[in-house]
Amino acid sequence: MSSSTVDLHSHSTCSDGGHAPSFVVELAAQRGIEVLALTDHDTLQGIAEAQATGAEHGVHVVAGIELSAKYSAGQCHLLAWLPSPVPQAFHVWTTSREVDREQRAKEMVRRLNEQGFEIAWEDVRARAAGNLGRPHVADTLIAAGHCTDRRDAFERLIGRGCHAYVGSGKIAPEAAVEQAVAAGALVSLAHPYTLELEGQPLSDFVGRLADAGLGALEAHRGDQDAARQAEYCDLAERHGLLVSAGSDFHSVELEDGPRGQRELGWTGDPGLSPEAREQLLSRLPGVPANLVR
Numbered sequence: 001m002s003s004s005t006v007d008l009h010s011h012s013t014c015s016d017g018g019h020a021p022s023f024v025v026e027l028a029a030q031r032g033i034e035v036l037a038l039t040d041h042d043t044l045q046g047i048a049e050a051q052a053t054g055a056e057h058g059v060h061v062v063a064g065i066e067l068s069a070k071y072s073a074g075q076c077h078l079l080a081w082l083p084s085p086v087p088q089a090f091h092v093w094t095t096s097r098e099v100d101r102e103q104r105a106k107e108m109v110r111r112l113n114e115q116g117f118e119i120a121w122e123d124v125r126a127r128a129a130g131n132l133g134r135p136h137v138a139d140t141l142i143a144a145g146h147c148t149d150r151r152d153a154f155e156r157l158i159g160r161g162c163h164a165y166v167g168s169g170k171i172a173p174e175a176a177v178e179q180a181v182a183a184g185a186l187v188s189l190a191h192p193y194t195l196e197l198e199g200q201p202l203s204d205f206v207g208r209l210a211d212a213g214l215g216a217l218e219a220h221r222g223d224q225d226a227a228r229q230a231e232y233c234d235l236a237e238r239h240g241l242l243v244s245a246g247s248d249f250h251s252v253e254l255e256d257g258p259r260g261q262r263e264l265g266w267t268g269d270p271g272l273s274p275e276a277r278e279q280l281l282s283r284l285p286g287v288p289a290n291l292v293r
Ligand code: AMP
Pocket: 016, 041, 068, 132, 133, 134, 135, 150, 151, 154, 155, 168, 250
């Protein structure tokens, strides 16, 4: 079992994570993570704080973002790792992603109210320190007594296929990749299984994104078993892509025990091989040479 010191997928209170960026980075330092990317949903708000804490604690923090792209069958999330400082034009572009998320959450509240689930937009907004997501809507529903827990909220009211579900991402996957690549980013397809594609259709989709400039696939995650990881490594190789590793950490409360899923720093078994780690880090913008090997 490998314990990689690279985790390129994590969240903070700047989107739907449970902890401030500084806390996430301190935890990464405690766990011996050398290279961490903070990748909040559609926002770069936490990067400055995370990098300042990283500088204090000896963690190299990559400026990252998890972009939601328009995709009807499942979820298409793209991790973009950017040069630091992040090019101004990209920074400005992300603010339009933040506005899209506000509008989407408002529409969800409208639909919930229409169905008799009374919650106030202001309560949802107040739950989010940063960028809004469905977990904030779920928590508001729970507080109002309409749902027992987040799972219940997603299953009955705000998950895909439910009346109040509104898809996130107004931008096509190829366009999102191109925007990030134009800013000098390395882009990876996060949790490919959420596309709900297998075999040739999955390969075709990945091929289209590769043509648009996709650089990697998130083959290594705590919630992907060895067979899945091998399958995605093959797929990446066929399209000339790197493989990346990430925990998709959201909060210590949601880590289901040591070596469980979404534990900061845990990117599955077998995780990144030493060769793949070196290839990945040498292509990531701004990683110091001493950390690459
Ligand atoms: P959004 O990006 O606003 O669509 O919200 C997606 C986020 O909701 C994911 O990143 C998870 O943090 C969370 N999530 C998705 N599905 C569930 C679920 N069934 N139960 C609890 N949280 C979920």
